[in-house]
Amino acid sequence: MSFSSTDTYIVSNALQLAVDAAVALEKPLLLKGEPGTGKTRLAQELARSMDTELLHWSIKSTTKAQQGLYEYDAVSRLRDSQLGSDKVHDIANYIKPGKLWQAFTAKQRPVLLIDEVDKADIEFPNDLLHELDQMAFHVYETGETVTAQQRPIVIITSNNEKALPDAFLRRCFFHFIEFPDEQTLRQIIEVHYPNIQQQLVTEALDLFVQIRELPRLKKKPSTSELLDWLKLLLLDPPKPGQLREWMSDEQRQSLYGALLKHEEDFPQLRYLRQG
Incomplete structure (x- = not known):
């Protein structure tokens, strides 16, 4: 594929090349730059140009890497157990897929945006290393392994609020969006x-x-x-x-x-x- 400017988004030659290189290398594209330079918009326009789904994972200070995989709702299961619901016999009823799970199981190759990764705890990027490398993860509650049907295009944005671990940086293709001339x-x-x-x-x-x-x-x-x-x-x-x-x-x-x-x-x- 070759990404270029659209009717609603202007992309520089350098950024266009960075997108193409990250896709060719099958690595996440890590974007840095001043707020307001279009980092998030890039993922939106890339998905639109490919006519595919954009999965937007907006990171907050309280976000944990596990939430991108799945969340187990033990409270709901306990409540249903007290009410005598038959749902409690299948633990899968209480597993909520996260954005990575959705990206791995999408029928068409999606664009996964991990937005403002530097807002989370310093360990957050490292906690995603295995899943981003292997494109698979294990669901302990059900014993199943979720494996990517096709490798999603991963865009990660950062506003440089925190330094990112070297191990994480090694696994990304990096591009700094210069302020437009x-x-x-x-x-x-x-x-x-x-x-x-x-x-x-x-x-x-x-x-x-x-x-x-x-x-x-x-x-x-x-x-x-x-x-x-x-x-x-x-x-x-x-x-x-x-x-x-x-x-x-x-x-x-x-x-x-x-x-x-x-x-x-x-x-x-x-x-x-x-x-």
């Missing part, structure tokens, strides 16, 4: 707003890039936040060549809230160069 940003904007005036795009990108370059920002605005800001601008577009003046209006300055997410960052706007 101006040409790519223009392509992304064109996909989302095909009829937007190019003069507005030019002015907005110039101001956006300057904001990202401001010193000591706690969080630089991302691509998704640029798109949000443009959506607001299109509701009441400024006249050509007047975006900076239009945004300097005291009431409209609150629109910078689409780009800046910390109150400490707003005073930095005074350092913007004049157009």
